[in-house]
Amino acid sequence: MPGAEAVWVGVDLGTQGARALVVTASGDVVGSGARKLTGRRDGHRHEQDPEHWWTAASASCRQALVDVPAEAVRAVAVDGTSGTVLLTDDRGHPLTPALMYDDTRAAGHVDRVNDAGGELWRRLGYQRMQPSWALPKLLWLLDHHTGGGARLAHQADFVNRRLTGHPVAADLSNALKTGADLIAEAWPDDVLDALGVPAGLLPPLERSGTRLGAVCARAAEATGIPEGTPVIAGATDGCAAQLGAGRLAPGSWNSVLGTTLVLKGVSDDLVHDPFGVVYSHKAPDGRWLPGGASSTGAGAIARDFPGRDLTDLDRRAAAHEPSAALTYPLVSAGERFPFLAPGARGFRLDGTDDEADDFASVLQGVGYLERLCFDHLDLLGAPTGGDLTLTGGAARSEYWCRLRADILGRPVVVPRRAEPALGAAVLAASPGRDVAEVAARMVAVRTVIDPRPEKTGLFDAPYLRLVGEVERRGWLPAETAAHARERTRA
Template sequence: MAEPNDLPEVWLGIDLGTQSVRVLAVDAAGGTRGSGAEQLRSHRDGPRHEQDPEQWWSAVRTACRRALDGLAGAPVRGVAVCATSGTILLADHTGRALTPGLMYDDSRAVEEASLAAEAVAAPWGRLGHRPQPSWALPKLLWLLGCHPRVPTGARLVHQADYIGERLTGGPVAADSSHALKTGYDTEHETWPTALFEELRVPVTLLPDVVRPGTVLGAVCAQAAEATGIPEGTPLVAGMTDGCAAQISAGALEPGAWNSVLGTTLVLKGVTPRRLHDPLGVVYSHRAPNGNWLPGGASSTGAGVLSRAFPGRNLAPLDARAERYEPSSLVTYPLASRGERFPFLAPEAEGFTLGDLHGSVEADYHASLLQGVAFVERLCFDYLGLLGAPLDGPVTLTGGGARSRYWCQLRADVLARPVGLPDNAEAALGMAVLARAGTAAPLTTAARDMVRLRTVVEPRPRHTQRLLESHLRLVAALEERGWLPAAVADHARRRVHL
C-alpha cells in the first residue's frame, strides 16, 4: 500500500442523480482515483415525483466511503455537489426536512406555474425565462399552499443545499445555478423581493445565494465520521447537474458548446453576454467567472429510436444506415408532442416526408438519425441568430455519443469537428469545480482535468448531400407555422455561406 505522502491530492465531486448518487475522487490531472455509487428510490404517481431527503444523505455517506476506500491519508482538497435542477423541500431551522423532496420533474404545480408566469413577466421575461410547473418557484407555491402554517424558522432548501448542510453541520448559502428556477435574478445577483411579496412568499424562507465556486464552509467532524471526508475539507458551491456535465465536457470558454444527446437533445454553451431570446426557449445560468451559460432542450433526441425500434440492438442498423446519406425520407423526430427548442410550438408533432411505408427499415432508421442531426444544426442556427459566438470547440456527450456513426453524421451535418470527452460524468464536473474553488481558475482546472477521447472531423462531400435534406426539413417546419421565418431564413443563409 502506498504511503500517505505518496498519495496525490484529490477533489471530490458528488452528483445527486435521479436514480443514484455518484461520487468521484479525481486528481489534478483528471485521473479518477476512487469512485462510489449508491441507489436512490422514488415515489411516482402521475405528475407526482418525490424522494425522501434523508435517503439522499444516507446514499451520499455510502458513496463517499466507497470513493475514498483505499485513499486513506490522501489529501482531499475540496468537495462540490451538483443536483437535479428544481428539486426542493421545506426544512426547519435545524435542517430537518418538513416535506418530501419534490423532484425536478414533479409537475403538479400547474396552477401555481400560471400565477408565477404572470408575476415574473417583468423580471424573468427580461432574462428570457418562462416558468414551468416543474420549476422550483411554482413548486414552492404549491408547498406553501399545502402547508399554509409554515413553522417559524422554516426555510426553502434545494437538494444540493440539503447535503451541504449535512456536510458542514449548519445552514449554507445556495448557489445561483440551483436557485435560478426558484426565481433568483442571475443578472443582478439578488432575489427579486417585490416578486415574492406579490406571490405572498415570505422572503425569510429564501436562502442567501452565492456564485458557484464559492467556498461555503468546511466538512464538520460528524460528517467526516459519516462519510470519510477529512474534517475541515472545504465545501465549494456547486451547480445543477446539467451545468456540471458541461464542465466535465470542457465547454467553458466563450464560443464553446456541449451537445448532450440523450432521450432528448440539450445544448449548453458559453457567451460573454446574456442572450436576449424573444421566444423564451433559451435560458442562461451564470458561470463562476461571470460569463453566461445559455442552453436549451429540444423535444427531439435518441428517445425516438427506442420508440421506433423497441428492444433492438441499433448497431447493425447504424451500419446499414450509412448507405442512405441522405435518406429518401426526411423525418422530424419528436420524442413527444410539442417542441421547446430551437422554437416554441406546443402543438408540434413528428412527421416524415416521403414514402415511409415503401421504404426499407434501414432507410427509415437513417432518416431518424439524420433528423436529430438536422434539428441539432437548427439549434445552432438559432443560437447564432441570437448573437451567440459559435466559433469555439463543440463536444458531444450523452448516450447518443456512444454511436460512432451518429457522431460522424452529426459532425458532417454541423460541418465542423466534434470532440468526444473521455469522461462526461457530472461528478467529474463537480470535482473540477471543487478544484476551481480552492486551487485554480475554472478554465485552468478544466484544461488540466478534462480529457478528450477523440475528435471526429466532418466529411465535406457528405455535408453537401445531407444539407439538401436539412433545408427540406427547414422548409417543412416553416410551412407548418412552427419555425419562425427569420430563423428559417438564417438557417438557409448559413447553408449557403
C-alpha cells in the same frame, strides 16, 4: 496512490443515477462509484424521493473512495438537475417529494409568475419562465403543502445540507430557474413578495465554486469523505458538464446528450432571447453561460428500443443516411428549446417498419434538433464559432458523434471523460483559482471528429423538412425557421 496525491470529489445527481468521481489536478480518475435512481412519471408529473439522492450519493462516494487515502481528499462539490426542487423542514428533512426538472404540473402558475417578474426576466435575457421552471413549482408546492416552517431546497442544496449538517446557500446556477437576479446576485424581494413567497423560505445565494461548509462527522461516516473536507457550491448538471468539457473560452459550446439534450456555451455578454428559450447562467468567474434544454434526447431510444443491442443498431443505422423516416424524438410532452411549445408531441413520418431505419431516424432527428438549436443561437447573435464538445451518455457512441458532426457540418471534440461529475470536481478544485485553468488541466481530449467531406449537404433536405414540419404545426417561430433555411442555403 503513491504520495497521497491531492484529489477532488465531484458528485453528479442525474435523472437515472448518482455518480461520484475522484480526480487529480491533472485529470486522472482514481476512483468512481455509481448508484441508480428511480422516479415516478404520470403525465405532466415527474417525482423522485429526495432521500434516495442522499443514499445514492453516499454509496457512490463510498465506492469511489475505497482505495483513496483520507489525507488526499481536498474538497467535494455536487451538481444537480436544473429546476428540481422540494420543500423541507428547518432540519432539512423532506416535506414533499421532489418535483423533477421536466415536471410541468405548475403550468397554471406560469402567467402569474411572468406578470410579477416579467421586467426582471426580460432584463436577464430569457423573457419569461416556462412551466418546468422552479419558481412556478414553488408556488404549486406552497398551494399543496399544509403547515408552516417550510424551506425550499434545490436538488444539490438537499445533498449539501446533509454533507455539512447545517443549512447551506444555494448556488446561482441552480437558483436561476427559481427567479434569482443573476446580475445583482440576489433574490428579487419585490417579485417574491408580490407572489406571496414567505420571507425566509429561500436559501442565501452564492456563486458556484464558493465554500459552503465542511463535511460533518455523520456525513463522513455515510460517504467516506473525511470529516472537515470543504464542501464547495456546485452547479446544475448542464453547467457542470460545460465545466467538465474543459472549453471555457467565449464562443465555446458543450452539447450534453443524455436523457435529454442540453446546450451550454460561454459568452462575455448576457444573451437576450425575445422568444424566451435561451437563458444564461453565471459562471464562477462572472462570465455568462447561455444555453437551453430540449425535451428531445437519448431517452427516446431507451423508451422505443428497450433492451436492444445499441452497438449493433448503430452499425445497421449507418446504412440509412439519411433515413427514409423523419422523426422528431421527444422524450416527454412539450418542447423547451430551440422553441417553446407546451403542446409539442413527438412524431415519425414515412416509417418503413425497418428497425434499423427507425433507429437511424431517431439518431438523425436528435441531430437535426441540435442543429436547429445552433441556428436559433446564431439568430440571437450568440457567439457560436468556438470549439464544440460532446458530453453525456450519448458521447460513448462513436457513430452518433460522427453523425452529429456530419449533420452540424463542424468538428466536434469528445473529452476523454464526458460527464458532469468531472465538472463538479473542477468546481471543487476551483476556489482561489481560475476555473478555466483548472478545467483545462483536468480535462483531456479523447478525440476530435471532423465532418466527412462526402457527407457535406447530405442531411440538409431532411433537416429543412423537419424545420418545416415543426413550423407548420405552429411550434417553431417563423423567424427561427427562416434563419435556419438561410444558413442552410448559404
